[in-house]
Amino acid sequence: VPMGVLTCMKYLMFIFNVLVFAGGTCLAGMGVWVAVDPAGFQDIVAARAVLSAGAWLLLAVGIALSLLGFLGCCGALCRSRPLLLL
Numbered sequence: 113v114p115m116g117v118l119t120c121m122k123y124l125m126f127i128f129n130v131l132v133f134a135g136g137t138c139l140a141g142m143g144v145w146v147a148v149d150p151a152g153f154q155d156i157v158a159a160r161a162v163l164s165a166g167a168w169l170l171l172a173v174g175i176a177l178s179l180l181g182f183l184g185c186c187g188a189l190c191r192s193r194p195l196l197l198l
Contacts, residue, residue: 136177
């Protein structure tokens with residue numbers, strides 16, 4: 113495999129993982145906002161237990177995606193196979 117192709121794949125993996133990290137961070141931020149903000153979503157969340165559970169689920173998925181994206185970025189830059197497989 114030519115070296116240029118491997119370099120292109122490395123940077124594409126990095127960019128994709130940055131997007132996953134950014135999306136996970138946005139989801140986690142939205143989950144915190146929905147769970148904590150008393151003026152915005154708290155009236156709706158307090159009325160429905162499903163929405164409260166959804167906020168915590170959104171937070172957990174966001175944190176997991178952020179961690180996955182961060183480890184993927186590190187793995188792509190360092191060319192670490194275990195980090196990419198994780």
